[in-house]
Amino acid sequence: MDYALFRVINNLAGHWPWLDGLMRLLVNEYFVPTTMALMLVIMWFWGRDEEERAHYQRTVILTALSLITANIILKGINLLYFRPRPFDTHQVNLLFYKPWDSSFPSNPATTGFSIAVAVALQDPIWGIPFLILATLFGFSRIFCGVHYPSDVLAGALLGTFTAWLYSKYSYKLDKLIAFIRHWLKKLCLA
């Protein structure tokens, strides 16, 4: 099932140059993460007054914590379990270089969804573009032949879990968030 779905998506590669180009833009480590980080920079300064600033800056801090936690868990899973990449065991349409680390769970999907869901849970309107980017990021990894759908799904679930965790227990971080904002306010940056 996983492989069948992989085939369906990966077989789309190589037919339409514009689609290949778009996926090659999305699949690399630079475009989507940097765009998301830029959106978080804008979000940090977006508030009109203290109340809005507190909301947006809280969202950015929780998102950063969600991302860090998701990546720590991901490294742990990588140490315990190694899954070969699709191109290691099958003939695939490969539009990207051959990563050597474990395929499961997908690192980009974990990163993308730990950011996107964290933002969406705090601010659904801002969450929409983040979720679109995270989904495209994950999809492009299958399209370009470097991940199975289950890798991406597991990464998305892991990212969603850490985002949910920080959203649910965010009140426990009120002091930390206030501390960070307090010091950044001293520098006129919050």
Place this chain on the structure above:
Amino acid sequence: MPPILNFVTPALALKYFSLCFLAITGALQIAAGRRGIEGLSLLPASFRFWQVLLGLTLIAGSFALFFVITPEVFTPGLAGSELIILFGCGGIASLLFTLAIAEVRGRSCFSPIAPDAEEELTEGKIAFFGGKRREGLDFCLIPDPWEPFSLDSLARRLANLGYKAAVLRWTSIPDYEAALGFPAMALEKYKARVLIGHRAGGNIALRLALGSGVKAIAIAPFTKAEEAEHGLNWLEESGILTAWRRLRGRKRLIEEFLPLQTTPHSVIIHPEVEIKPWRMLLDEKILHTVVDKIIREGAVDKGLPQG
């Protein structure tokens, strides 16, 4: 043992750092343009559309440039930790660059205007505009102690209209007692009929009017002590160094002048929407409106000659 951080090649690291620097500068312009944050703006904050456009251009241009000059994008490249470090460094560099440019570009130009006469008092100086005769002043102007020349152009305009005006020159940063003492002493000595103050000077004028019965016109006085609390709000009107000079450590003094208490003769000229309180005396058009209001209000019940 492999290195903890692997930047692959210095060229790749430099290219990604440059992408981050330019793109974050663009992101700051979008936020600053959208929210009118003068202290983060490369262009004057009133050019909001152009600022957002500049931001979008910087972001799109930096990505385009990065992908054109970096064929290594499609080879094993920077990992998460390296990306985060380079993004952080790019962010700090961009922030420092933007703050510095905004400070230089947006520095307030309240420069002193040569008075017709000047007199030194024990607590400070007083500059006379509109003739050298010093008694029976029409207006006594109290600038904010941390922006001592903000009322000079207003005084010159009033003098050109035929009024006698004097501007207090603070020579030291006052505490509450001194903030009231120096203007009170000048008021008593020169018998001004109307007090005009700007920002903290406005708060001082209103407070003095309570006890003396003199008419006070406060231009953009502080209405909340939070205005002097550290934060991003400091950058809304000026560069970071100007904001620090004007507001750092002022909260307590401002608190002592709040809440605003007015007499029936007091007038407060609040900045209109989108007009910033420090900048309203730098804009010729707004200054003209302020002078009109002052003449109208100041002349109503004190028998001042209409200019």
